[in-house]
Amino acid sequence: MRIATWNVNSVRARLDHLRDWLAAEQPDLVCLQETKVVDADFPHEPFGEAGYRAEISGQKSYNGVAVLARAGLEITDQVRDLPGLDDPQRRFLAVTVEGVRVVNVYVPNGSEVGSDKYAYKLDWLAHLTGHLRAELAAHPRLLLTGDFNIAPADLDVHDPDAWRDKVLCSTPERAAFHELEALGLRDLFRALHPDEPGFSWWDYRMNAFRRDRGLRIDLLLVTDDLAACARACRVDRTPRGREKPSDHAPVVASFDLGG
């Protein structure tokens, strides 16, 4: 089973990229973030033609998450809001597939350290951690994936000194990430590639992609049970190099789920 995460920065603006990438990679499941569309306007038809069905939790203009599942895969137990948090922002979508609980998140960006949005980000992460503590008791195979808007360590940052204590890299954000790891979740790309930066996001400005001035903020965290099934995890930079790309690259993990 191959599962991907991709912040597409508008699912409608990225339809051609998504179609081409699905045809080339044929993943089983794709967790999307920043779909930026209300559910009534989600483009189900092109994904159906591509052989995928979409579970969605969207809103107008901002945020929005979706899970694309290869036709024939049974999806159950959909949850479209982060339980326990009264939040109009669409940032959470959980499904179960092939015995794996998949939790797709678009963690708040946080804007600036010390801002209201930053406080919201830390609060949102605290609620996510609390929810997952209960989920993990019920699901030995759990995958938490999405755009975390946190670069966990300096290796995940092109210029750690320039980013020191800035949003995406600040100590409280990294501490919130370590709280997720403390639940028993492992950062799969980092576990398989201890020395590779693995950037997944590059700012649109200043030719950041061409200069490889990126951050690794799009992550897959897995339980030990699922980590034992993991065979590979890679960042696919191909779509980021195309015309009119998302500012994020997809990250793909392969699992041998066995029985």
Added chain:
DNA sequence: ATGGTCGTTGGACGA
């Protein structure tokens, strides 16, 4: 240099 470039909008705002 406190900038830049996108997407959604139809002027800013968010990232």
